[in-house]
Amino acid sequence: MIKQAQKNNITNISTLIFDAIHNIANTLTGENEENKILETLDFYIKMDINRLSYNNIWVYEIENQTVGLILAYNSNDIEKLDAPILEHLKTKNIFLNSFEKESFADEFYIDTVSVLENFQGRGIAKELFMFIENKAEQLGFKKLSLLVDFENPKALALYEKLGFEKNEILKVSGSNFYHMIKKLY
Numbered sequence: 001m002i003k004q005a006q007k008n009n010i011t012n013i014s015t016l017i018f019d020a021i022h023n024i025a026n027t028l029t030g031e032n033e034e035n036k037i038l039e040t041l042d043f044y045i046k047m048d049i050n051r052l053s054y055n056n057i058w059v060y061e062i063e064n065q066t067v068g069l070i071l072a073y074n075s076n077d078i079e080k081l082d083a084p085i086l087e088h089l090k091t092k093n094i095f096l097n098s099f100e101k102e103s104f105a106d107e108f109y110i111d112t113v114s115v116l117e118n119f120q121g122r123g124i125a126k127e128l129f130m131f132i133e134n135k136a137e138q139l140g141f142k143k144l145s146l147l148v149d150f151e152n153p154k155a156l157a158l159y160e161k162l163g164f165e166k167n168e169i170l171k172v173s174g175s176n177f178y179h180m181i182k183k184l185y
Contacts, residue, residue: 050082107145150175
């Protein structure tokens with residue numbers, strides 16, 4: 001079952017995000033140790049407004065266990081969504097004006113999709129994508145977008161199978177990514 005994440009039940013969410021975004025988690029949290037990264041991700045997830053907020057996360061549950069998630073938001077809101085994270089990083093003496101560009105105007109941007117390893121291969125990611133595509137259409141978006149690491153051909157193949165097409169190359173946290181879009185009709 002897919003449902004909106006809840007602020008008071010974030011079990012597995014930071015782990016799922018970390019598993020999907022790897023080095024980007026270091027950039028967003030200002031941390032290098034896994035336990036500190038997960039702790040900071042938990043802090044962000046519980047916030048009402050930021051790119052990693054529970055308000056932007058939909059979880060896939062099996063028997064009340066979060067086994068997958070999709071995190072997505074309006075690309076036009078990125079400055080507002082990143083402001084609380086940038087403020088938190090200042091408390092760690094990390095001063096950034098913004099993060100590297102991951103999306104373009106007027107996209108419903110899929111920031112993260114992740115499924116626990118033991119639950120992969122069951123079509124959960126595909127269901128999450130269908131859910132978020134419907135959500136984007138309900139909100140009036142004409143396109144979905146996401147990034148995929150050059151080093152992740154398995155994900156690239158899945159996204160292409162789901163109808164996403166490469167349109168740009170972006171560099172984020174030292175790695176090259178394809179920016180991909182799917183036009184919605």
